[in-house]
Amino acid sequence: MSSQQRTPVGHETLPFRNIGLIGRLGSAGVVETLKRLMRFLDERGLHVIVEDRTATVLLDHGHPEASRRMLGELCDLVIVVGGDGSLLGAARTLCHSGTLVLGVNRGRLGFLTDISPDELEERVGEVLEGHYEVEKRFxxxxxxxxxxxxxxxxxxxxxxxxxxxxxxxxxxxxxxxxxxxxxxxxxxxxxxxxxxxxxxxxxxxxxxxxxxxxxxxxxxxxxxxxxxxxxxxxxxxxxxxxxxxxxxxxxxxxxxxxxxxxxxxxxxxxxxxxxxQTVHLVHPVGHNFYEVLRSKLGWSHRLGD
The missing domain is CATH 2.60.200.30 (Probable inorganic polyphosphate/atp-NAD kinase; domain 2)
Structure with a gap:
């Protein structure tokens, strides 16, 4: 089996309990999305841990902090808010623990961070309820x-x-x-x-x-x-x-x-x-690589669309 296999996951999966947050520094949009995300996760009664470097732009956030490597040891899921570069950096560390990684796009193209801020609560909620796919990347x-x-x-x-x-x-x-x-x-x-x-x-x-x-x-x-x-x-x-x-x-x-x-x-x-080691990327159900290419690279759609 390829080391980049995709695994559908359903409701039988144990629920996530400990959620790590990593955000790209130097972006007001990332800070706003992180705050929305923390409120959403808090409302669901989940235990949120913020990466220590990310915490420097989230004053009085009220959550425990940990290094990026420790997030991999402590968390069931790590959500990265930023661009593909932010997810690349997180992936290189989190691959050692095999922690699931989900990307929220606050960058430009977003080939790896495939949840947009506009659908944040809806898509993250689906993942938390067990509706997601896991793709292993080497x-x-x-x-x-x-x-x-x-x-x-x-x-x-x-x-x-x-x-x-x-x-x-x-x-x-x-x-x-x-x-x-x-x-x-x-x-x-x-x-x-x-x-x-x-x-x-x-x-x-x-x-x-x-x-x-x-x-x-x-x-x-x-x-x-x-x-x-x-x-x-x-x-x-x-x-x-x-x-x-x-x-x-x-x-x-x-x-x-x-x-x-x-x-x-x-x-x-x-x-x-x-x-x-491999990194375990989480996608919402129905993630389509070719649809991503069409969207990000400006390829033509089907005739008649």
Missing amino acids: LLDAELFRDDTLVGSGDALNEVVLHPGKAVRMIEFELFLDGQFVYTQRSDGLIIATPTGSTAYSLSGGGPIMHPRLDVLTLVPMFPHTLSSRPIVVDAASEIRIHIGETNQTYPHISCDGQTRAVAKPDDVLVIRRKP
Whole structure:
């Protein structure tokens, strides 16, 4: 079974008791939605725990606080209010506990945060009553080695990117999949994207859109020197090894979900593998991936609609 399986859940599910809240900082709209959400959950007699960083923008909220990692240990469900970036950050921590994660969209596109503020009480209420689906999404682990010594690491739900940082120089590197040599490439870098990340940075780089249930990765060259370099799709269980060329005049950066995690030197080796843990995303019943694509990407509707 794919590591991104979808599981329908019905009324027989034990009710949620402890609900964690995480919100994007610096947004008045997020604060307003969080306050609405707390009132709604309080009225239902649920135990609400607020992430400690989120609590800094919720003065006198009257609920216990905990770190993001502790929310995963204490809560049955964590609700993230913000954009996809907010959910990505929460997912990287909460995957370790297997806690269910539900997103309320207060960002732009909202591929992962699929409840709008206008339907907050209705949709969250349905989830609390057991009407929801769970989708497991896998993540990536990235490790940078220098002379066989680990010098940097990170994890990602969307993508791991090798890029030149602020320098305007091409990177030369060798790519190996499961120990087999694939190619030597000169380009601005390489995007290694999960199906979840196929609608993010990879899409901007010309990568394919992949259904979330696929158990694959896509490798997308960034402005390659040769026109024959094209994105390739590989098994998600593959070990990806990138050997930074010894003659590079720049120090490539390794970013995970848009955050720089390490800076490589010539002759370093970047190793990327599928993470053992998965994140458990909650969707309202009837969630449709293709409907989301039509809505977010402006695709045409059916003839006659």
